[in-house]
Amino acid sequence: MPRPSRLTDEEIGAALKDLSDWTLKDGSIQKIFRFADFIAAWGFMSRVALIAQAMDHHPDWSNVYNTVQIKLSTHDASGVTRLDLDLARKIDGTL
Amino acid sequence: MPRPSRLTDEEIGAALKDLSDWTLKDGSIQKIFRFADFIAAWGFMSRVALIAQAMDHHPDWSNVYNTVQIKLSTHDASGVTRLDLDLARKIDGTL
Numbered sequence: 001m002p003r004p005s006r007l008t009d010e011e012i013g014a015a016l017k018d019l020s021d022w023t024l025k026d027g028s029i030q031k032i033f034r035f036a037d038f039i040a041a042w043g044f045m046s047r048v049a050l051i052a053q054a055m056d057h058h059p060d061w062s063n064v065y066n067t068v069q070i071k072l073s074t075h076d077a078s079g080v081t082r083l084d085l086d087l088a089r090k091i092d093g094t095l
Numbered sequence: 096m097p098r099p100s101r102l103t104d105e106e107i108g109a110a111l112k113d114l115s116d117w118t119l120k121d122g123s124i125q126k127i128f129r130f131a132d133f134i135a136a137w138g139f140m141s142r143v144a145l146i147a148q149a150m151d152h153h154p155d156w157s158n159v160y161n162t163v164q165i166k167l168s169t170h171d172a173s174g175v176t177r178l179d180l181d182l183a184r185k186i187d188g189t190l
Contacts, residue, residue, distance in 0.1 A: 062157035
């Protein structure tokens with residue numbers, strides 16, 4: 001299956017209206033998630049890891065205790081594609 | 096148990112001689128780990144998560160596909176403490 005092509009900022013902006021708190025910055029869509037503690041943050045990350053692996057599309061993400069920052073972009077397309085929006089939707093669906 | 100106190104750069108430098116590839120930078124000890132793929136990187140992160148939670152001492156870390164960057168410092172001490180060196184040793188022990 002060919003990788004989806006890079007979306008324009010306008011297309012991304014339109015799609016982000018249907019997503020909560022994701023923003024476009026530096027060529028990726030980004031969101032910061034805060035949880036009660038590390039156990040809750042790690043539980044979330046574990047769910048996202050399984051989803052990402054199943055999609056063969058992985059986040060650029062960081063964690064400090066109860067906070068997880070996720071950045072999504074498609075390396076092959078040098079920008080944001082439909083794949084990133086799909087993953088963002090699935091990530092929000094784990095909450 | 097009281098948190099350990101902040102170590103001097105000299106003390107940290109001496110301790111890092113016994114650790115492989117950890118460096119002191121911006122008030123934390125840091126190391127980048129590379130694996131075959133995301134599954135291997137995630138397996139490593141899962142081991143570190145359990146160790147960190149058991150120590151109640153958590154890393155500042157990020158992951159992109161097969162790469163994991165870990166930064167260790169002790170928030171309460173505003174710097175690197177013996178706790179960070181202990182965690183670094185245990186992290187290397189999972190490899």
